[in-house]
Amino acid sequence: MKTVIVGxxxxxxxxxxxxxxxxxxxEIVVFERGPYVSYANCGLPYHVGGVIADRSSLLxxxxxxxxxxxxxxxxxxxxxxxxxxxxxxxxxxxxxAGDTVIEHYDELVLAVGAAAREAAGHPGIPTHTLRTVExxxxxxxxxxxxADHPSALVVGGGFIGLEAVENLVxxxxxxxxxxxxxxxxxxxxxxxxxxxxxxxxxxxxxxxxAVTIDSAVSDAVLLTDGTxxxxxxxxxxxxVVPSIDLARSAGLRVGPTGGIAVDPSNRTxxxxxxxxxxxxxxxxxxxxxxxxxxxxxxxxxxxxxxxxVIGGRDExxxxxxxxxxxxxFDTVAARVGWSERQLAAAGxxxxxxxxxxxxxxxxxxGAEPLSMKLLVDPESDAILGAQIVGGAGVDKRxxxxxxxxxxxxxxxxxxxxxxxxxxxxxxxxDPVNQLGYVADNLRTGTTRTIQWHELAAAREAxxxxxxxxxAxxxxxxxxPGSLNIPVDELRxxxxxxxxxxxxxxxxxxxxxxxxxxxxxxxxxxxVNLDGGYxxxxxxxxRSRQSSMAEQDSAAGASV
Ligand code: FAD
Numbered sequence: 001m002k003t004v005i006v007g008x009x010x011x012x013x014x015x016x017x018x019x020x021x022x023x024x025x026x027e028i029v030v031f032e033r034g035p036y037v038s039y040a041n042c043g044l045p046y047h048v049g050g051v052i053a054d055r056s057s058l059l060x061x062x063x064x065x066x067x068x069x070x071x072x073x074x075x076x077x078x079x080x081x082x083x084x085x086x087x088x089x090x091x092x093x094x095x096x097a098g099d100t101v102i103e104h105y106d107e108l109v110l111a112v113g114a115a116a117r118e119a120a121g122h123p124g125i126p127t128h129t130l131r132t133v134e135x136x137x138x139x140x141x142x143x144x145x146x147a148d149h150p151s152a153l154v155v156g157g158g159f160i161g162l163e164a165v166e167n168l169v170x171x172x173x174x175x176x177x178x179x180x181x182x183x184x185x186x187x188x189x190x191x192x193x194x195x196x197x198x199x200x201x202x203x204x205x206x207x208x209x210a211v212t213i214d215s216a217v218s219d220a221v222l223l224t225d226g227t228x229x230x231x232x233x234x235x236x237x238x239x240v241v242p243s244i245d246l247a248r249s250a251g252l253r254v255g256p257t258g259g260i261a262v263d264p265s266n267r268t269x270x271x272x273x274x275x276x277x278x279x280x281x282x283x284x285x286x287x288x289x290x291x292x293x294x295x296x297x298x299x300x301x302x303x304x305x306x307x308x309v310i311g312g313r314d315e316x317x318x319x320x321x322x323x324x325x326x327x328x329f330d331t332v333a334a335r336v337g338w339s340e341r342q343l344a345a346a347g348x349x350x351x352x353x354x355x356x357x358x359x360x361x362x363x364x365x366g367a368e369p370l371s372m373k374l375l376v377d378p379e380s381d382a383i384l385g386a387q388i389v390g391g392a393g394v395d396k397r398x399x400x401x402x403x404x405x406x407x408x409x410x411x412x413x414x415x416x417x418x419x420x421x422x423x424x425x426x427x428x429x430d431p432v433n434q435l436g437y438v439a440d441n442l443r444t445g446t447t448r449t450i451q452w453h454e455l456a457a458a459r460e461a462x463x464x465x466x467x468x469x470x471a472x473x474x475x476x477x478x479x480p481g482s483l484n485i486p487v488d489e490l491r492x493x494x495x496x497x498x499x500x501x502x503x504x505x506x507x508x509x510x511x512x513x514x515x516x517x518x519x520x521x522x523x524x525x526x527v528n529l530d531g532g533y534x535x536x537x538x539x540x541x542r543s544r545q546s547s548m549a550e551q552d553s554a555a556g557a558s559v
Pocket of ligand 1: 006007008009010011012031032033034041042043044045078079080081111112113114130131132160243246276277278279294295296297299300
């Protein structure tokens, strides 16, 4: 039995090594067109920044080490250029020698990943993507060669673009970050990325959203907001598209998202060809439809499970949640499932919860603020997605929620999770439990909330906004036109409240909830501003910035 694997990094090498562990007698050949196999592409940006100083620590294996431990026939510098599914052969180009050979397979695994979606060319300005060890070598050389006051333009504010920005700043480069959408990190909602953008700006990064490259001439690029830049170099992180050339050459079915279509066992439309990783369309856990989710965990897991299938086991993928995390300087942002924007665009009913707990008990030193967002199906109470931004503890909470989603727990069910607690690590009511309490209050109608972006319309319709924080907090920054009655005085000052619907708010939503309960029990029609002043300020601030950026961009585009 001979298995040929195309692509020797995340998915491909997971498949090859698992297959060997299952079958000592299998013939396993891996073709990799690049010079390296099994390297840590997720670590690449950190070598640019000098955090991972030793380049060789990114290179996890070599063809020799893989031959020694796993008896794999790994051929780097070999590009598979076509597949003949009838003859069950691949044509392989030896890139150094220029020769093409035909190799037979019994089973074929395509683990060819995705290709960078490159922005327009920039004549005269060195431009690199950040995908491979060779890219990192090239960017490293540009950093070394840059002028006295070096500057770089990073195109794309997604996960890899943000990691590139941070690491270039570490090297003393002045970075301009441009992002075509109106916010960075679009898997998260606008109000959630506000702290990230603030963090970037506080490190001197020139963040420009709703902006792209208009034209490039000689040593300058003209942005759509009218700015002309002369960066020493450009890092192009404008996204990826599935590599499907080989799949097309084999006549394999490609899904509506543009990724190779596979069944839950990662079998393509040809029964002897499998595909895994970034090139493949996944099943989205929230919609049940095809989705592109280009993450290392899925590539590794599906690489392993495809080996199980080839080895004769009945192994099936679970749908993809899209769990992801990134750290930008001191701020960590993570998400799982769908965002509010996605749900709204799909017309899917959803309930939104914002909380702002501390990472651990505030009486123990070192607690850091978290901003959490939970998206809930109002009918079934199913968790549709979550986003968390903060410092310590973001990773743990997003993983707990990912596990809850995978296990089919409801949002209210989060309240009942028994999570490890000591003051250094969490709270007796962990931030995840607190999300569950809010979800349960909403599910049972114990409380009603309003979102930051719904506030203006509700006030226009006649609701009165009551700020239940202290007078000191109110003076330090308030939503214009709000009436300040601190929650502790509320019972005694009920007569001061005008007739009609009320909206209460505090700093993060918790005192607002108490105020809403008091007023509700006094017969008032009351809702609590979800996430309080903090969420409102983040959302409003972002909206103002993006509408200003859009105006600038439109003005720039028209000159
Ligand atoms: P890859 O790992 O990209 O491997 C595909 C291989 O196939 C390539 O080496 C390519 O040369 C080879 N190939 C393609 N065509 C051919 C051909 N015709 N013949 C021979 N060989 C071919 N994910 C996370 O979850 N967390 C992170 O923190 C994270 N950080 C990242 C940072 C960077 C800079 C990058 C680039 C990616 C990051 N990712 C991260 C994404 C993650 O690396 C990918 O999801 C994962 O590597 C995909 O695995 P794959 O096997 O599909 O493709």
